[in-house]
Amino acid sequence: MTDQPATPPTKDDPDEEPLLEIRGLRTYFFTRDGIVQAVDGVDLEVRRGEVLGLVGESGCGKSVTSMSVLRLISEPGRIVEGEVLFKGENLGEKSASEMREIRGDQISMIFQQPNASLNPVYSAGVQISEVFEIHEGLKRKLGVERAVEALRRVGISDPEQRAGAYPHELSGGMAQRVMIAMALASGPELLIADEPTTALDVTIQAQILELMSELQSELGMAIVLITHDLGVVAETADRVAVMYAGQIVEQATTIDLFAEPKHPYTVGLLGSIPVAGARRERLDVIPGQVPNLIEPDSGCRFASRCQARVDNELEICWTKLPDLIEVEPGHTVRCWLHQEVPE
Ligand SMILES: Nc1ncnc2c1ncn2[C@@H]1O[C@H](COP(=O)(O)OP(=O)(O)OP(=O)(O)O)[C@@H](O)[C@H]1O
């Protein structure tokens, strides 16, 4: 979506107040086995109208970060530190009902589990209709008509028929598209899309991304696109944040990140992208394992897998966690190779 002429002018202005700002977010799960430090100091900004790609291997905390933004973390999990500001307002200070309003209106989420936000006792059409009823004050009949239209837009054939279907009658891909239609129905300012196309076949994936891109430029909506697929990121994101073991390790414009990745983890990920046209791989080819999040070591979380640490004989990587610092305008990295090592 980098080449859309209609994208709002504000997204390239770094001085503009961000639409969403996450500061020092820590979300832990207090389990019987110990405290899982799933999200451990995440700083992230989403500007109005931009597409931010959030990438990283399975278990690194992408979903927990987005659920934390919407305050949807439940027991045994808890946000233990940090702030989430949406249009300058602290979401942590909102009441439960204010949060519900924000979730139904200004921030939408497409969940990774296709059925997570569908109610089993209502048909697809009625669920989408309710969004129009609440937002635009439409009567049920008109709402259902709009729902049928919304289903058509997400590539569902025979939408009049499908509108009457209940969630259990829908395939995974179909349920995913119903969720997308529902998430977009309120015309949100921010859409958090957690692996929105993983369950879908390649043609439908392309259609959905195209649709999101259209709506993005039409509505000036910002998108946080969570994905394993770096090809999708390259095609659609304006900026990219790379997560590793509960932390952001690098953040840059998509162009800079692909041209000049700085964190050894990012370098590894990009090294694992096949050449254009070839099949896309999941991000799981860097040797070694994600560290234990229950008692992470005090050093860099990537140290045990980092070839650059070995090559540069850096000892500090084991003992001290580097900060996320800006090494070039708009390009931040959390790595001792890119900052001064203290005496
Ligand atoms: N309810 C829970 N109880 C304990 N640990 C949890 C819970 N939910 C998530 N976690 C842990 O939090 C960490 C981050 O999980 P998260 O689902 O955010 O990863 P992810 O980056 O979204 O992975 P994926 O790409 O597989 O979706 C994982 O280590 C996970 O095991």
Ligand SMILES: [Mg+2]
């Ligand atoms: Mg996830």
